Amino acid sequence: MPERTQEFGKYGARGAKGSELVGRKLDDLAGYFATPVTAPRGLMARLHYLTRTANARNAARAAGLTVTDRTLKAWLDGKRSPSARNLQKIEAVYRTVRRHNVAAHLLKRLNRAGRGTRVEIHPLNQSGVSRPQQRVVPFRDMNVRRWDAIVAAWAAGDAAGLDTAWTDHVLPDLGSEYGAYEYCTAIGFAA
Template identity: 75%
Template sequence: MPERNSDFGRFGASGVRGSELVGRKLDDLAGGIATPVTAKRGLMARLNYLTRSEHARQAARDAGLTVTDRTLKAWLEGKRRPSAKNLKKIDDAYRVGRRQNVARHLLKRLNANGGTRVEIHPLNQSGVARPLQRDVPFRHMNVRRWDRIVGAWAAGDHHGLDAAWTDDILPDLGSQYGAYEYCTNVGFAA
C-alpha cells in the first residue's frame, strides 16, 4: 500500500490505527455485560454465560480458562473467588464467546441495504508545526463488504482486521487513502 505510515507521530501527529477503532466500535455494537468482572454481579453473569452450553464451555477452555468442575461450582455458588489471573481469563473468554455468538447477526446488519455508512475522522495534527501539516479532511463512505472485517474481529485476529481495513476498505477513499491509516474516530451504526 502506498503511503503506509512507518514512522507515525514523528512530527507530533496523534491518532489510533483505524482498524483498532473499527474493532472497538464492533465491540460496542456487540454489547454485553456492562458490570465489571471484579464485581460479584459481573462475575456471576460471565460465569453463567460461559457455562450455559458446551460451545460456551469450549470457548472458555480455548481462552485458557482451565479449571476443574469442582472449582467452577465453588465460584458459581460463591464459596470461592477466582484469582486476578482467572478473572482476566474469565473476562477474555466471555468476550471471545460473545464475539463469536453475535458475529453472524452483526455481519447481516452491517451488510444490509447495500452496506453501512462509515465516518472517518482524520488524525489530530494540532501538535504538528504549521508548515508540515497536511490537509486531511473528514471523510465518509459506504462500506459494502464487511465479511473479512467481522470475521477477523470475531476471531480476535488484530493483524487480519488491520489488513482487511487497510487493504480492502481504505483504498475506496481514493489516492490519499494512506492518510487515513491513523484516525481520531471511526463511527458507524448498524
C-alpha cells in the same frame, strides 16, 4: 499503499490506527456486560454466560477456560472466588466467546443484504504539528459493503488480520490518498 505512515506521531500528530478504532466500535456493538469482572455481579454474569449450556461450556473450554467443573461450581455457588489471574482469564474467555456468538448477527446487520453500512472517518489530529508539516486531510464518509473479512478478523481476535482487511481492502475505496486515513481520531458507524 500510497503515503503509508512509517513513523506516526514523529511531528506531533495524534490518533490511532483505523483498524483499532473499527475493532473498538465492533466491541461496542457486541454489547459486553458493563459491570466489571472484579465485582461479584459482573463475575456471576460472565460465569452464567459461559456455563449456561453445554455448547457455551465447550466454547469456553475451547477459548481457554481450563478450570475443573468442581472449581466452576464453587465459583457459581459463591464458596470460592477466583484469583486475579483467573479473573483476567474469565474476562478474556468471555470476550472471545461473546465475539464468536455475535459475529454472524453483526455481519448480517453491517452487510445489509449488499447495501453495506455508512462509515464516517475523522482524520488524525494535527493540532500538535507545526504548520509546514501539516497536510490537508478532510473528514470522509463512505459506504462499506464488504464486512466479511473485518468481522472474521475481529471475532478471531486477529489484530493483524483486521488491520489488513481495513487498510488494504476498505481504505482504497477512498481514492488515491487513502493512505492518509491509516491513522484517525475516530471512526463511526451503526448497525
